[in-house]
Amino acid sequence: MSPAVKAARLLVRAYQLTLSGVLGGQCRFAPSCSQYALDALAKYGLWRGAAKSLRRVARCHPYHPGGYDPA
Numbered sequence: 001m002s003p004a005v006k007a008a009r010l011l012v013r014a015y016q017l018t019l020s021g022v023l024g025g026q027c028r029f030a031p032s033c034s035q036y037a038l039d040a041l042a043k044y045g046l047w048r049g050a051a052k053s054l055r056r057v058a059r060c061h062p063y064h065p066g067g068y069d070p071a
Contacts, residue, residue, distance in 0.1 A: 004046045012037045028066025033057050039071035 001009075016034050027033045036056050041049035052071065060066070 001042065002046065005041050005049070008046055008050065009038055009041050012041070028060055028062075028064060029056070029069045030067070031070065033060050036069070036071050043071055 012034050020032075020034060025032070029036065031039065033053070033056055037049070037053035040052045040056075043049065044052060049071075056069070
């Protein structure tokens with residue numbers, strides 16, 4: 001895993017440990033969007049993993065049914 005991927009995963013993990021608890025579990029998907037980001041970064045690398053994560057977060061809204069969507 002490249003240093004850039006490790007840094008990106010560290011940022012997502014920091015979000016999980018701080019803001020996620022404050023904002024509450026509102027993700028419509030399983031796994032959660034932040035866990036999806038960790039998985040996508042590990043599986044696809046920085047650029048493709050980040051792009052897939054951003055698309056996933058963009059779909060996470062009240063008008064999308066959500067559901068199971070693994071990385």
